[in-house]
Amino acid sequence: MNQVVHQFKADFFKMLSHPARLAILDHLRAGEKSVNELQVLLEADQSTISQQLAKLRSGNLVDTRKEGTTVYYSVRDPMIFQLMDVAKEIFNRRLISHQALLEQVAEAGRASEQPI
Amino acid sequence: MNQVVHQFKADFFKMLSHPARLAILDHLRAGEKSVNELQVLLEADQSTISQQLAKLRSGNLVDTRKEGTTVYYSVRDPMIFQLMDVAKEIFNRRLISHQALLEQVAEAGRASEQPI
DNA sequence: TGATTATATGCAAATGTTTTCATATTCACA
């Protein structure tokens, strides 16, 4: 396993290392969504969503379909969901300590709830 | 799935978004390794390895065991390998276009081979 | 104790990512 391949894989995981992108992918589990729908679901502004989508596109994680002025996004390979599910399993097994998560949740409760 | 959880998961994937950290984890598949062994395997300098290990520690991905002045690292939850294997599968299915990988490999061939 | 080996940490420079705001493009329809 050489350096180039590891760099390549690192770039792939980097795609998944932003909360908005994970949220987008989660919403796409149910099927394709338009930019506007995602914008509403994530409560983030248009430009932010569009730029995160651009990243997902550049990483070939999503496909697009245009209908009039509306662009629909969908995940290219549903196996990405399997990956996310394995990650979820790892959480459930407390690789990341329960404590740390609780602290973050408490922290978020104290601060006003923020959109993406 | 709220914002805090997505942030938490994003941080987790971020752990895997660096080539040196992925290389370290791959080497740990075979069992625990000392910092020095990893240093040799990755051809990176001591401080760099140590700081990447510090990240993996802070993310609770690895455990350490001290023996004299030597510190041995091992992965805490082997399920992380399952995650990496699913990622590999996704590559094999060409989620990431074969073309892009070839370009990067060619690029790396042109430039002199670099350590981590 | 002093020297040596193994590992960790602090800090500043270099680099990369994210956000925000403004503007551009594309399509539809009056």
Added chain:
DNA sequence: TGTGAATATGAAAACATTTGCATATAATCA
């Protein structure tokens, strides 16, 4: 054609990560 709606892009500021170097700690051994 002109206007509005949906999406994309550019660029600068804010922020985070990575690297390299110097130094610190901790254990071993002469």
